[in-house]
Amino acid sequence: MVSSTVTMTAIDPAEAGGPEVLRPVERPVPCPGAGEVLIRVAAAGVNRPDVMQRRGLYPPPPGAPSIPGLEVAGTVVALGDGVDGVNPGARVCALVAGGGYAEYAVASARHCLPVPPVLTMVEAAAMPETLFTVWTNLFERAYAVDGDVVLVHGGTSGIGTMAILLGRLFGLTVIVTAGSAAKCARALEIGAAHAINYRETDFVEAVKELTGGRGVNAVLDMVGGDYVARNIACLAADGRHVSIAIQRGGEATVPLWAIMRRRLTLTGSTLRPRSGEFKALVADELRREVWPHVEAGRLKPVIDSTFALAEAGAAHARMESGEHVGKIVLTVA
Ligand SMILES: NC(=O)c1ccc[n+]([C@@H]2O[C@H](COP(=O)([O-])OP(=O)(O)OC[C@H]3O[C@@H](n4cnc5c(N)ncnc54)[C@H](OP(=O)(O)O)[C@@H]3O)[C@@H](O)[C@H]2O)c1
Structure with a gap:
């Protein structure tokens, strides 16, 4: 079990600004609460709302981590109370309300989808948002x-x-x-x-x-x-x-x-402030309607580029250049 006294590398800017504010810092590893899992992040998707958050134009909703990042893929390493159906060691991707730009992230177990063998962690991280x-x-x-x-x-x-x-x-x-x-x-x-x-x-x-x-x-x-x-x-x-x-x-x-x-x-609509229950119902529907296509290799995201976590600023600069086609992804582990 990873406890919150252990630290991790994360991107968690103290002030709004340009891509240069996205520097690696040490933060406590988060603890999964009831119904949540702790994910050892392998890759995290970069989205336009992260850029707006960095500029100070899109503050995280109440209760969400200040660490940016709305989607991750990785391995479940710890479970909160009452988690059913996701086990330690499972390869998952998840929609998160923040916290993706880090070595560990907490997600609701109900917002996780399994990563099938046909997907790389980079591809899986590029999908939820x-x-x-x-x-x-x-x-x-x-x-x-x-x-x-x-x-x-x-x-x-x-x-x-x-x-x-x-x-x-x-x-x-x-x-x-x-x-x-x-x-x-x-x-x-x-x-x-x-x-x-x-x-x-x-x-x-x-x-x-x-x-x-x-x-x-x-x-x-x-x-x-x-x-x-x-x-x-x-x-x-x-x-x-x-x-x-x-x-x-x-x-x-x-x-x-x-x-x-x-x-x-x-x-x-805007996705991020929607309730956990709403997102869980969407995840259920995606599992039923879309995931069979993912498992069969018929749906893979378009990946533009990958950057190491420490290069998150360069990833944002790439997005702001407007030259990308498809998804920009941070590789973490
Ligand atoms: N409501 C929600 O729940 C939700 C969730 C996620 C994302 N979003 C929003 O969806 C948008 C796309 O997100 P993303 O992460 O996919 O970002 P992205 O890859 O950076 O895409 C932004 C796109 O906007 C286009 N664009 C910008 N200004 C434009 C203009 N004046 N006229 C026409 N097209 C313009 C750009 O196309 P060209 O380069 O071809 O101009 C670019 O492809 C963002 O605005 C984001 O905030 C909303």
């Missing part, structure tokens, strides 16, 4: 179903690449936008049906053309601001618009008549 986010927003809130055509912005982002992969697995036609010809080419390789370079082409016109004037059934939007009205212009009758980020601003003017006339739905 995007999988939970895309599943709950595209398939639940936007209830995308087999045969639907969907528009996903940021097609080569961590979220966007997972949306392409999941969309293909579940019979969606995925149209993406991306900011360069090279990124559009990568999105097509990954499985997008169409990729629109939004810097050169008006995506509203392109979607109209690609769908024969019908529009798309759903939009997964991480841009916000003036994109919202343009996204609405892309939606077919009964279309659904899901906001998951507001990179171009949190205010939008929306055409109410179009919403009424075409019976559109506007919704959105």
Whole structure:
């Protein structure tokens, strides 16, 4: 049993700032509480919300560790009280509310998914945050179903690449936008049906053309601001618009008549502050609906690059350069 008197290396900046604040420090190894497991972290995914947290724009929710990192993969080394179904020695990946950038992290046992032999720890660490986010927003809130055509912005982002992969697995036609010809080419390789370079082409016109004037059934939007009205212009009758980020601003003017006339739905969500119970139910659903595809090797995340834990600042600089395609992962053990 690892006790909290033992220390570990972690990234836990004392102040907000640039990538340089992400220096390795010593912190106590956390103790798993009731229903939790302690994971010896092998790899931790890097996500855009970590960058926002580092800049001081996205504080951890109450009770979450100040150490950044929303997803890990590793080996279970200790159990809290009442843990059922996860054993010491198990290879797991987990969604965590923080604490991923460290040698050890605590996760709810119910937020863990088993790492099958076909996945490396790096691949497994790259999955939970995007999988939970895309599943709950595209398939639940936007209830995308087999045969639907969907528009996903940021097609080569961590979220966007997972949306392409999941969309293909579940019979969606995925149209993406991306900011360069090279990124559009990568999105097509990954499985997008169409990729629109939004810097050169008006995506509203392109979607109209690609769908024969019908529009798309759903939009997964991480841009916000003036994109919202343009996204609405892309939606077919009964279309659904899901906001998951507001990179171009949190205010939008929306055409109410179009919403009424075409019976559109506007919704959105943020994953991190949701209850443990909600996340456990999502994990159950992913285990049932998605994990068979993972175990069979049909779903693997797109990995852009890996960095050692001590190089977390370089990993963030890579993300902020905007040059990455897919996921950036920290290797820990
Ligand atoms: N709501 C939730 O629960 C939730 C959970 C996780 C992540 N998120 C959000 O989802 C987004 C993606 O996360 P990630 O970790 O996958 O980050 P990421 O890999 O860094 O992706 C960010 C993407 O945003 C695109 N982008 C940025 N500014 C844009 C603009 N003005 N117009 C069009 N596209 C733009 C970039 O595409 P180009 O380079 O092609 O421009 C890039 O692919 C982030 O904003 C994150 O905060 C939300």
